[in-house]
Amino acid sequence: MTDIATLGEFGLIDRLIQDIELMQPSSILGCGDDAAVVSYPQGMQTVVTTDLLLEGVHFDLTYTPLKHLGYKAAVVNFSDVVAMNAKPRQIIVAIGLSSRFGVEQVEELYSGIRTACAAYGVDLVGGDTTASLNGLTISITCIGELEPDRISKRSGAKPTDLICVSGNLGAAYMGLQLLEREKTVFEGMERSEDFQPAFEGKEYLIERQLKPEARIDIIEMLRREQILPTSMIDISDGLSSELLHIAHSSQVGVRIYEDRIPIDYQTALMAEEFNLNVVTAALNGGEDYELLFTAPLALADKLQNLQDIHLIGHVTEASLGCALVTRDQKEITLQAQGWQAYPQR
Amino acid sequence: MTDIATLGEFGLIDRLIQDIELMQPSSILGCGDDAAVVSYPQGMQTVVTTDLLLEGVHFDLTYTPLKHLGYKAAVVNFSDVVAMNAKPRQIIVAIGLSSRFGVEQVEELYSGIRTACAAYGVDLVGGDTTASLNGLTISITCIGELEPDRISKRSGAKPTDLICVSGNLGAAYMGLQLLEREKTVFEGMERSEDFQPAFEGKEYLIERQLKPEARIDIIEMLRREQILPTSMIDISDGLSSELLHIAHSSQVGVRIYEDRIPIDYQTALMAEEFNLNVVTAALNGGEDYELLFTAPLALADKLQNLQDIHLIGHVTEASLGCALVTRDQKEITLQAQGWQAYPQR
Numbered sequence: 001m002t003d004i005a006t007l008g009e010f011g012l013i014d015r016l017i018q019d020i021e022l023m024q025p026s027s028i029l030g031c032g033d034d035a036a037v038v039s040y041p042q043g044m045q046t047v048v049t050t051d052l053l054l055e056g057v058h059f060d061l062t063y064t065p066l067k068h069l070g071y072k073a074a075v076v077n078f079s080d081v082v083a084m085n086a087k088p089r090q091i092i093v094a095i096g097l098s099s100r101f102g103v104e105q106v107e108e109l110y111s112g113i114r115t116a117c118a119a120y121g122v123d124l125v126g127g128d129t130t131a132s133l134n135g136l137t138i139s140i141t142c143i144g145e146l147e148p149d150r151i152s153k154r155s156g157a158k159p160t161d162l163i164c165v166s167g168n169l170g171a172a173y174m175g176l177q178l179l180e181r182e183k184t185v186f187e188g189m190e191r192s193e194d195f196q197p198a199f200e201g202k203e204y205l206i207e208r209q210l211k212p213e214a215r216i217d218i219i220e221m222l223r224r225e226q227i228l229p230t231s232m233i234d235i236s237d238g239l240s241s242e243l244l245h246i247a248h249s250s251q252v253g254v255r256i257y258e259d260r261i262p263i264d265y266q267t268a269l270m271a272e273e274f275n276l277n278v279v280t281a282a283l284n285g286g287e288d289y290e291l292l293f294t295a296p297l298a299l300a301d302k303l304q305n306l307q308d309i310h311l312i313g314h315v316t317e318a319s320l321g322c323a324l325v326t327r328d329q330k331e332i333t334l335q336a337q338g339w340q341a342y343p344q345r
Numbered sequence: 346m347t348d349i350a351t352l353g354e355f356g357l358i359d360r361l362i363q364d365i366e367l368m369q370p371s372s373i374l375g376c377g378d379d380a381a382v383v384s385y386p387q388g389m390q391t392v393v394t395t396d397l398l399l400e401g402v403h404f405d406l407t408y409t410p411l412k413h414l415g416y417k418a419a420v421v422n423f424s425d426v427v428a429m430n431a432k433p434r435q436i437i438v439a440i441g442l443s444s445r446f447g448v449e450q451v452e453e454l455y456s457g458i459r460t461a462c463a464a465y466g467v468d469l470v471g472g473d474t475t476a477s478l479n480g481l482t483i484s485i486t487c488i489g490e491l492e493p494d495r496i497s498k499r500s501g502a503k504p505t506d507l508i509c510v511s512g513n514l515g516a517a518y519m520g521l522q523l524l525e526r527e528k529t530v531f532e533g534m535e536r537s538e539d540f541q542p543a544f545e546g547k548e549y550l551i552e553r554q555l556k557p558e559a560r561i562d563i564i565e566m567l568r569r570e571q572i573l574p575t576s577m578i579d580i581s582d583g584l585s586s587e588l589l590h591i592a593h594s595s596q597v598g599v600r601i602y603e604d605r606i607p608i609d610y611q612t613a614l615m616a617e618e619f620n621l622n623v624v625t626a627a628l629n630g631g632e633d634y635e636l637l638f639t640a641p642l643a644l645a646d647k648l649q650n651l652q653d654i655h656l657i658g659h660v661t662e663a664s665l666g667c668a669l670v671t672r673d674q675k676e677i678t679l680q681a682q683g684w685q686a687y688p689q690r
Binding site for chain 2: 008010028029032033034035036037038039040042045046047048049050051052054055056057058080081083084086090092094095096125126128130131132133134135137139141142143144146148151153154155233234244248249336
């Protein structure tokens, strides 16, 4: 491990941002100044979002390779921009590092961030590092480009609108359970034993947890199909929380159907193995980064025929509340996950 | 102290962002969605910068009231935008909180941020909070508006340009020394003793440390006087580091004169009391948030007559290096502060 002090602050930043090329015509000024400068074509609006990721709360380096962490940290920000129905174009990265991180580790993290940028056509326009007392802190700001008449806020859902979700849910949560289990096994072993985590056949779940993707393909498809969501949000905290956000912002109620929630068979198998309720995983698991959106009822036929889009329910008057209709026709009130319990120090 | 858990996550955010009004016509969508949306008039460019502030590294809550911390955290971001010769218009705030912070503490911090926003005409367009294992983490993103033909990068300085600085230097550092001394005295006392810090007559130094300002008045004056800096940076790490940034980015050398460095008499008195070299404080102390800029030699007469602007040296060919000329005509090579030493855990 190369001590960061050997490079000096200028040296570390220079090394991390060397050979970064700006690909987007909208990136006017990139890394190396007091601020980045962007400029979108006339008539376009600018979307900006920031995420703060803290070691021990948002990620566990025991089972998260730094390169994957960098990739995920960038992608979850892209996902917030996509959830506005906008295209991510630039990111700015600020990292706090405790002394247990060396130059190679920071490079690994940056390599993941840069891989994500390359995959999504996003420019890295600002990078900064600072010392930290405890662990790793990552703050990423994503800047995106929005056609004003395509904005999808949380607040536009109307009664009778359809509720749609992309992809499938609960897989990232099952991947996390799997990683946590292997961590426990690993920690209980003698140092000399050769540890091989039992992930065969479960790569999909691990990948959903460690390498999520932002569904930019979905917003592109909706655009091609001339479908404008009335409201949209990405599923970071779980379907239940996100539905409540839309209901709260739009002042409506929602009704979703258990048998309509899209769940991959691997997620279902794993839930069985862990003796967990798979619907709970989908409702409260989070980190799927799928898109949840509403659209006018008149678009039902069109939406039903779109690949990877699932109609899971409909919007109601606010007075009807927010409920899940189970397979046996019972109604269960949707609950917010609430403030995440503080881990004990 | 009200436990954050009693409000829930929705409740806390709702409480923090309640009654926030958007004042800037460019703020299209504020708090409460996946991202903020801004739109500047045709032809204007967008400036974006992020700062990460960590407890124990960037601030010490022993002597920093949370309201002041919020104010400062916002202002240092405004300062980065101002250093591009742009106007700050919006900020997004993300905060990580350990369990020792309650609702009242977060409100104090936000009250400082909102005071700064009101003072500078900046809209708070995004706010988020998350749990943290250790202490307080603040990440602020500032978005600003730039006239493309007024951008001042670090890279535009040319040999023979004048080097100018606003205000005075070293005061924030002396304020920090004063606070650190009182902290030591306080920690050495019995609990029962009545502690009154000895700050009388030194309020200016304390204020420079705890409540810095972004010199938006300076860029407005330069604009009125039709002066366009060839390069500009704000002094966060100390004059020496910032000069080296400009020299590095512009591929030039710099020569500054000790007797030209503006120092307030209170800074000088305090340095004497502490037996510290006041020039070292100005060169390496940092946190003054004054503007350092270069301008063509032909503007010398004009610049000399401007209030609060000081000509401290000139730009040279790169081969001449970066030097301070002392009062007795000796040349001292300017040193980078380098990577901040990691505090010991």
